[in-house]
Amino acid sequence: MQIDSIRIMRTIAAAFPEITTLGGWRPTGDVTPDHxxxxxxxxxxxxxxxxxxxxxxxxxxRAAEERLSER
Incomplete structure (x- = not known):
């Protein structure tokens, strides 16, 4: 995982404790290389x-969009 992805995951986990499963990396199979x-x-x-x-x-x-607009 890239550092910004990890930061996003940690921020979401801290702000929304009802979210218990976060992920993002998998080796292949995507149209785009994001994963x-x-x-x-x-x-x-x-x-x-x-x-x-x-x-x-x-x-x-909405929270993610607001956070991005603060950058």
């Missing part, structure tokens, strides 16, 4: 198809 290069972050949303799961995903996405 093999360690630049992808996969956030597993519990019960992602439910309304609460979707709301959590939206909240995490």
């Amino acid at each position: 093999p290069d360690g630049r992808a972050v996969d956030i597993m949303i519990p019960d992602s198809a439910s309304a609460p799961g979707k709301a959590l995903g939206d909240t995490i996405a």
